[in-house]
Amino acid sequence: MANLYPHKLVNIITMDILQDKLKEMFRRHGVSGYTILRVSGEGGSGESLGTLDFEASIMIKVILPEEKLQRLLDGLQRQVNKGYHLTIFVSDVEVITPAKFSTPLE
Amino acid sequence: MSSLSNLLIPAVLFFALGVISRLIKSDLKFPPDLAKVLSIYLLMAIGLHGGYELSKADLGTAINSIMWALILGFSLPIIGYFSLVVTRKVSPLDAAAISAHYGSVSAGTFLTAIAFLDNSGIEYESYPLIMLAVMESPAIIVGLLLAAMARKQLAKADGKTLVKDEDDDTGGFKGLMHEAFTNGSVVVLIGSMVIGAISMPSGIESLKPFIDEIFMGVLCLFLFEMGMEAARRIKEFKKVGVPLALFGVLMPLVGGVVGSLVGYNVLGFSVGGATLVAVLGASASYIAVPPAMRLAVPEANPSFYLTLSLGITFPFNVLIGIPLYYWFVQYLAGV
Numbered sequence: 001m002a003n004l005y006p007h008k009l010v011n012i013i014t015m016d017i018l019q020d021k022l023k024e025m026f027r028r029h030g031v032s033g034y035t036i037l038r039v040s041g042e043g044g045s046g047e048s049l050g051t052l053d054f055e056a057s058i059m060i061k062v063i064l065p066e067e068k069l070q071r072l073l074d075g076l077q078r079q080v081n082k083g084y085h086l087t088i089f090v091s092d093v094e095v096i097t098p099a100k101f102s103t104p105l106e
Numbered sequence: 107m108s109s110l111s112n113l114l115i116p117a118v119l120f121f122a123l124g125v126i127s128r129l130i131k132s133d134l135k136f137p138p139d140l141a142k143v144l145s146i147y148l149l150m151a152i153g154l155h156g157g158y159e160l161s162k163a164d165l166g167t168a169i170n171s172i173m174w175a176l177i178l179g180f181s182l183p184i185i186g187y188f189s190l191v192v193t194r195k196v197s198p199l200d201a202a203a204i205s206a207h208y209g210s211v212s213a214g215t216f217l218t219a220i221a222f223l224d225n226s227g228i229e230y231e232s233y234p235l236i237m238l239a240v241m242e243s244p245a246i247i248v249g250l251l252l253a254a255m256a257r258k259q260l261a262k263a264d265g266k267t268l269v270k271d272e273d274d275d276t277g278g279f280k281g282l283m284h285e286a287f288t289n290g291s292v293v294v295l296i297g298s299m300v301i302g303a304i305s306m307p308s309g310i311e312s313l314k315p316f317i318d319e320i321f322m323g324v325l326c327l328f329l330f331e332m333g334m335e336a337a338r339r340i341k342e343f344k345k346v347g348v349p350l351a352l353f354g355v356l357m358p359l360v361g362g363v364v365g366s367l368v369g370y371n372v373l374g375f376s377v378g379g380a381t382l383v384a385v386l387g388a389s390a391s392y393i394a395v396p397p398a399m400r401l402a403v404p405e406a407n408p409s410f411y412l413t414l415s416l417g418i419t420f421p422f423n424v425l426i427g428i429p430l431y432y433w434f435v436q437y438l439a440g441v
Binding site for chain 1: 397400401404405
């Protein structure tokens, strides 16, 4: 039977144009990977239909071991302080291949 | 009446249809990336066409046009910035972001002006096209400089010093410069112009159906969608307020007058060519500048600059501005 290992899932909803900036940050923080989805919705920064390029919203999902979480959150916090719109929430997840989430991206 | 004839161009009517379809809450929706596809096509077609024409043009006038495009691109945002700051209706950072939009240009407005001139059988030079390509970027730089200045002043007023951010991975100013000049629409437009200029005439001839014959139809589709986008912004008019909305109408008039003078008196273009320069001066960017400002000036409120450029200035120019600038250039020419 496969074992389950507790990890953290960081969800970030933001504008498409911040994508490169965040990817760069993930690399520096030793993240093992991420998934990006194109999303739409409405919130504090208005409705995002994503028809025009610069309005597109994305959701980024990052799974990482708990010890790497705080550093990444601090980095994200700095972006929020600068005025960028980021909706960030963290949840507990369980993974069956922990090794996959501890190898940093090249 | 000449202003009525501008309204009866199919492309402009489709723009109006787009606006109406949003106002009556039609379920009409375009596929997500259509506007992007259409704008790449439009820039490619106009670039090939213009590049081909320019290969036969006079180099001195071309260089002169580029120089004046730079002057317009650098000076219009400064005029915009100080007139916004004086009114005290928006923060200096908002003012910087908004004025960057007004120094840059809208290819959609420019193409509508071309449709207007073609429809009325008015000749125009191809130099304004190089100016369109040149004017995309300088305003972004000025916007960034104005924002940096405003940020320093605000920090000073708060008694805080600016902290250097260790996460600043955009490469700071250098990275943004790179983005301003390698912006997608600039690459498509300049690249197509070069291809148009160096291709064999027979090759360009074989592209005629692509460049010429379907061009106005695609422009109709593009403006149809942009009408819907503009109407979506008009809803946010309330957030912007009357004084700022007024800026969205007055600033293009200022830019239009300056552009007319540069086009007709300084560069010595025909009435058609000078009208295009006036449109360049009057139009506000809604493709290249908004993402640049979102990245570089996150403190500024996007609904201000988007509503102004896309919801107010763009429809104003398409419906009223273009014939007005044409009329003004005619007045300068004493026609």
